[in-house]
Amino acid sequence: MSSTAVIMGGPSPEHDVSVLTGLQAARGLSGTTSVRCLYWSKTGAWFEVDASLEAEAFLEGVPRGSTPVQLEVGPDGGFRTAGGRMGRSRAMEISSAIVCCHGGPGENGTLQAALDLAGVPYSGPHAAGAALGMDKLAFGALASAAGLPTLPRILLTADGPAPDFAGPYIVKPRYGGSSIGIDVVSDLATARARLSANAHLRSGAVLEPYRPDLGDLQVAVRTWPSLQLSAIERPLRGSGSGDILDYRDKYVAGEGMAGAPRELPARITARLEQALRAAAGAVAGIADVRGVARIDFLADSDTFYVNEINTIPGSLARYLWVDPIVPFATLLADLGSEAIGRPTHAYSAAGADASVLRSAGSIAGKLG
Secondary structure, eight states, X not given: OOEEEEEEEOSSTTHHHHHHHHHHHHHHHBTTBOEEEEEEOTTSOEEEEOTTOOGXXXXXXXXXXXXXXXEEOSTTOEEEEOOOTTOOOEEOOEEEEEEOOOSHXXXXXXXXXXXXXXXXXXXXXXXXXXXXXXXXXXXXXXXXXXXXXXXXXXXXXXXSOOOSSOSOEEEEESBOOTTTTOEEESSHHHHHHHHHHOGGGTTOEXXXXXXXXXXXXXXXXXXXXXOEEEEEEEEOXXXXXXXXXXXXXXXXXXXXXTTSOEESSOOOOHHHHHHHHHHHHHHHHHTTOOSEEEEEEEEOSSOEEEEEEXXXXXXXXXXXXXXXXXXXXXXHHHHHHHHHHSOSOOOOOTTOOSHHHHTOOOHHHHHO
């Protein structure tokens, strides 16, 4: 009997929150389908774990009693249990996988590409969409080119050109999810100094103007069975928070994003709501959103800017579906249906008819 797999964890700074999202998804699927919980460890190893585990079971890493598994690519690829005494691995019968990994290789297209090569149908963004969503510079440029309102965003380097906008600035990892690694600085020299001092910026960083007059507004979008937008949320900062909505504001409650403080639905004008919804629909189109994504905006009472997209949001954004109401079990079931009904890839060798090889001649001659 085929099962729905829940994939969680991964070698990412958001590993712990990914575990929380995965455990929530496993509970949400329980009773509706057979569930297999696949844990991707911080070191990159794979294990099958009990779907009924609590978060504390992962405090020291791989829970006791876990079964090692392998992800194999190829025509007969997929997840397989490690070989026993006979040395043979056994294929796990999985109809689809619900990807609950945040940040790092679980959300930047690496895992998605591996699942494509292994022939495992999965939820959420395809490899290209995941890579785009994780690249703040590329996504910002795409949104701006589409005519959507955005704040200026440039690549920050130690010796590159100065921005044409004044400080203070906000410095963000170019590749990364959530609010990990973000700094607010007063001047360009300090921003550049953060490049070597902040480990999260070493793979690349972007620089934007810091606008304390703007607050956060967020809306989720799902694409199956049709495009649908959630209520608009205003996330709230906890007491003693700093200049931005940070990682602790989002996740310190211990339930992932589901436990973070918020105003839902956000109390905004009808005009702003209409504009945000139109922009969210446009983002879903240009970013080729698949699954459930969360689109983040910065706004005041009547002006907004597209900030970024979270292609695998915390808790799969289940908490945002209050208008319209979408039960978590329905959200998960639709993710599984989309994984099967809207494949992420269709490899083709059309045109590779060997004619180029026949006329190639000697490789040595071409090198001479």
